[in-house]
Amino acid sequence: MNLEAYGRGRDALLARIRALLQADPRVDAAWLSGSFGRGEADAWSDLDLHVAVRDAELDAFLAERPALYARVGRPVLVQHEFAQSNSLPGARFQLVWFEGPYEVDWSIGPTGTARRAPASLLLFERVPMPPLELPALTTEEWRERLERRLEFFWAMAPIAVKYAGRGDVSPTIRQIDLLSTALIQLWRLLREPDGPDPWQPNLTNRPLEDELDARLPRLGGTADPAENLRVIRALCAEAEQLHDQIAALGIAVPDAMPQQVQAISQIAEQALARGERQRRKYR
Numbered sequence: 608m609n610l611e612a613y614g615r616g617r618d619a620l621l622a623r624i625r626a627l628l629q630a631d632p633r634v635d636a637a638w639l640s641g642s643f644g645r646g647e648a649d650a651w652s653d654l655d656l657h658v659a660v661r662d663a664e665l666d667a668f669l670a671e672r673p674a675l676y677a678r679v680g681r682p683v684l685v686q687h688e689f690a691q692s693n694s695l696p697g698a699r700f701q702l703v704w705f706e707g708p709y710e711v712d713w714s715i716g717p718t719g720t721a722r723r724a725p726a727s728l729l730l731f732e733r734v735p736m737p738p739l740e741l742p743a744l745t746t747e748e749w750r751e752r753l754e755r756r757l758e759f760f761w762a763m764a765p766i767a768v769k770y771a772g773r774g775d776v777s778p779t780i781r782q783i784d785l786l787s788t789a790l791i792q793l794w795r796l797l798r799e800p801d802g803p804d805p806w807q808p809n810l811t812n813r814p815l816e817d818e819l820d821a822r823l824p825r826l827g828g829t830a831d832p833a834e835n836l837r838v839i840r841a842l843c844a845e846a847e848q849l850h851d852q853i854a855a856l857g858i859a860v861p862d863a864m865p866q867q868v869q870a871i872s873q874i875a876e877q878a879l880a881r882g883e884r885q886r887r888k889y890r
Contacts, residue, residue, distance in 0.1 A: 614650030617709050621654055623679050624711070625730050633664040635718040636732035644727040645814045651712035657695055659721040661734060669699055669715060680705035696720040717808065726813040735740060741803035754858050755797050759790040760846050761864040766870055771836040772875025779835045780826070786842045787823065793849055794819050833877050836872060843868050 608616075625760035627839025628634045641655035642648040676682045676770045686702040705711065722739035723729070729736075744752065767782035795805040795816075815823065827834055849863045854860045 610650050615656070615709050617650070617652070619710070620680055620705060620707070620709050624654070624656065627675065627678055629731050631668075633661050633668055633735040635659045635661060636721070636723075636731075636736045637730040638723055638736070638814060639728040640710075640724060640726065644724070644812060646728075647814065653712065655712045656714065656722075657698075657727070658713065658715045659695065659718040659734070660715060662719045663716040664879075665715075665717050666841060670716070672701070674711070676703055680707075680709070680749065681713075681881065682706075683708060692781060694802070695722075698801075706875065721819075724812065733762065743801055744804055746800075748804070749796065749800055750858055752806070753853060753856070755792065755844070756789050756792045756796065757849075757853060757858075757862065760786060761861045761868070763803065764843055764846075764864070764868045765791070768836065768837045768871050768875050771832050771839060772878050773870075774879070776830055776832065779832070779839075780830055781836055783835065783842070786839065787807045787825075789825070790842055790846055791815070791819065793846065793853075797849065797852060797857075833876075834876055836879070842871055 617635055628637045633859050636659040638644070638657050639655055640657060641654040643655070673685075676685065682703050683706055684704040688699045688701045690697075690699060695714050695716030698714045701713045703711050703713060703819060718734055721736055723736040724739045758812070763782055763785050767779060767786060768781040770782055781845065781875065795802075814820075822845060824838050826838050848861045850862065
C-alpha cells in the first residue's frame with residue numbers, strides 16, 4: 608500500500624462512520640476537528656470525531672460502542688475511555704485504531720451541552736449545533752496574558768539553544784514547538800485585544816492567519832542541530848520584533864534576553880562546528 612491508497616482507505620472509513628451515525632436516529636450531529644476542521648487534512652491525518660447524542664439516549668449509545676466500532680471496521684486497539692472534550696461537556700473520549708492502521712478519536716456526548724468549535728467540519732446535523740462562544744478577555748487579563756506569554760518565550764529560548772548545542776535533537780524540537788506556540792499566542796493577542804484567550808484549545812486548533820503563516824519560522828526536512836539552532840534564532844528575531852509594540856502598552860519587556868540568547872547561540876554554534884556534542888545517556 609502506498610500513501611495515496613492509505614488516504615483512500617481512511618476516507619472510506621470516514622464514509623462508513625458518517626453513514627452509520629446518520630442512520631442512527633439517536634445521533635443529532637457529528638463533526639470533525641483537528642486538521643480536517645482546519646481545512647488542512649492530508650493522507651496522514653487522523654479523524655478527530657465529535658458525536659452529539661440525544662441526552663436521554665446517551666448511556667445506551669455509549670454502552671453499544673463496541674458493536675459500532677465493529678461495524679465501522681476491525682478495531683485492533685481500543686483505549687480505555689476518559690472524559691476529554693472542550694466542545695462536548697460530559698462527553699466520553701476513546702482513541703480507537705482500526706486495521707490499516709487508522710486512528711479515530713471518538714468524543715461522544717449529550718446534545719444538550721454540545722457546542723461546535725469554529726475550526727470544525729460538519730458531517731451532518733439533525734439538530735443545529737450552536738457555536739462555541741468563548742468569553743473575551745478583560746483589559747487586565749489581556750495585558751497579563753501578553754506579559755506572561757512573552758516571559759515564557761524568553762524563559763524557554765536559552766533552554767532550546769542549550770539542547771541544540773548539546774546535539775539533543777528530540778528535546779530541541781519540543782522546545783521549538785513551545786517557542787512557536789508562544790509566538791503564535793503573542794501575535795494573536797496583539798491583533799485581537801478584544802478577543803478570547805488564544806491559548807484556549809478550541810482556538811489553538813484554528814488555521815494560521817496568512818501573514819503569520821508566511822512569517823513563522825519552521826524546521827526544514829532535516830532537523831539536525833544546526834538547523835534547529837537556525838530556527839530558534841529566527842523565532843527569537845520574530846519575538847524581538849514585537850517588543851516595541853508590547854512596550855508601548857506599558858508592559859514589561861525583557862530587553863536583555865535577546866542579547867543573552869545570542870551569546871549562548873554563538874557558543875552552541877561553535878560547539879556544533881567542532882563536533883562537541885554531549886548527548887545525555889537518559890535521552
